[in-house]
Amino acid sequence: MSPALVNNSVISDMNTQENSEQRYRLLIYNYLSHKTTAEEKEVLLDWLKQSEENRKLFSDYKKIFDLTVSSDQKSRFSYRKPEALKRLKSKIDPSVSDARRLKIKRLKYYLQTAAAAILIFLIGALTSFWISRNQSVQNLSITKYEVIAPRGGKSEVVLPDGSKVWLNAGSNFRYGADYGINNRDVYLEGEGYFSVMKNPANPFVVNTSGLEIKAFGTSFNVKAYPEEKFVITTLVEGTVKIEGKGLNLSLKPKEVVVLSKESYEIKPDVDKVTTTSQLSERTGRDRSEKKEDISFSKSVQVKSNVNTNIYTSWKDNYWIIESESLRNIASILERKFDVTIRILSPELNQYTFTGTFYKETLEQILDILKLTAPLGYEIKEGIVVIKGEQKRKSIYDNFKTN
């Protein structure tokens, strides 16, 4: 917002007592949200010096401001605490950081249907590494490390520079032995959450579905399963650039970019993405340029100010769904629990659900879906069959029309 605007209306026109209080309230709020001009700060400072009463008022509004901090931000630092502690310890005692190198932690995942052991390829002792013969130009043969999070599992990788990667079920992740020396290139098929160490000289590049997603020191999520139509990039903080295939997009924190893979071939896609009216309203000069880009290639969708938790909470074992269709939910369930899902009644695909799951089993999730929509299910030998229940459907429809 233009500072002059705040200035005019906040400082001037303080005729009545009530008016004045309202102005200062706003001035305090602006100060706390870093929106004040130098002039306003002087006014605020004078006012604060005037009386104890004023300072109490300020402290009251600061508490209100602090209490309404989004739970999002509140929890972010505590999520990152273990990581921060590790970093601190590695600075105190260098041997700790050596031990950490190339270490991969296996995450247990919750499977009730199959108590089968989760297969995770461990780097170092257990990784099956292979030699890339394609790059024979170089004398040094390039070793690549590969990490797989199988369907029904998840895994976590700490890269040599301390950057961290969480892999969602059914994902494949590779990087070269020279990672961190000349480059920080990694390759992803599937979904990963990246927490990248700052290094302006050496960008971290995720190669996926023909795109290069570049980051310098940041946290972001990339969802690019080969079997899915879209590449979805979510930026939690920092900056990220998406390049390749004629694209050059910069993301701002809390933005989500949905790219239709078919758009690479300039084939207009009349699916969810292009018809969506959710295209975020963007303001400001630099943003209007991007808007043109979007209308030019119709299959890039940018959403601003999203709750990024929806896209990233999987790594903390939460699963947040927001107006997600049963069809999409089913394909996530298939990977999460390594099952095959068949939806017998096509109209069910259109049902949308919203909610949060935490460590629920497949059956528990299906039971919850069943409670909220007229459907039933059956599980047999790793195959889940979902079908509509006509009787309940008519009750629901009745309910809707009334």
Place this chain on the structure above:
Amino acid sequence: MALSDKEIWEKIKKSDIKSFESLFCRYHDRLCLYSNDLIRDEDVSEEIVNDVFLKIWDKRDQIQINTGIKPYLFRCVFNACIDYINLNHKITQHFDTEIDQIINELAGSDEDYIFSLLQSKEVEKDVLNAIDLLPKQCRIIFCLSRFELLTYNEISERLNISVNTVKTQISRALDSLRKKLVKYL
């Protein structure tokens, strides 16, 4: 039984790394929130807090703490943030050292209090309730500003209302929240 700050500090002075870790865990989150309040950059905030702890560990046998470890930590983070801001002129305009000094003095003990409130589910419920009870337009505007961090202009464009209305509604929301949450003030 958790050790008091004072006992922890005694152990840290004797180079007990475990006590140092528990001090870190005890204060990390709120110091980060505090630092982030001042400089608005989560990564840097975290780094600053980390550095403060590192320095404290390195100088543990020289540091004399008279006021208590907690005010000392907040003081260190505050100073480190100011240093950072002075070094990176770009955000000085958002910030006034003198005002923050006043805030710091009056809120010195309050950081702890606010943090304990933030940990409580019940308080969270009360806060959300108080927000829910705002008139619809007022609530939407406040949420867009406070949670989605939109500017007044952006809100005015999005909702197709004047910037002045946005300001009036935010002011109204603050007043109402202060009245409803008075027991926590």
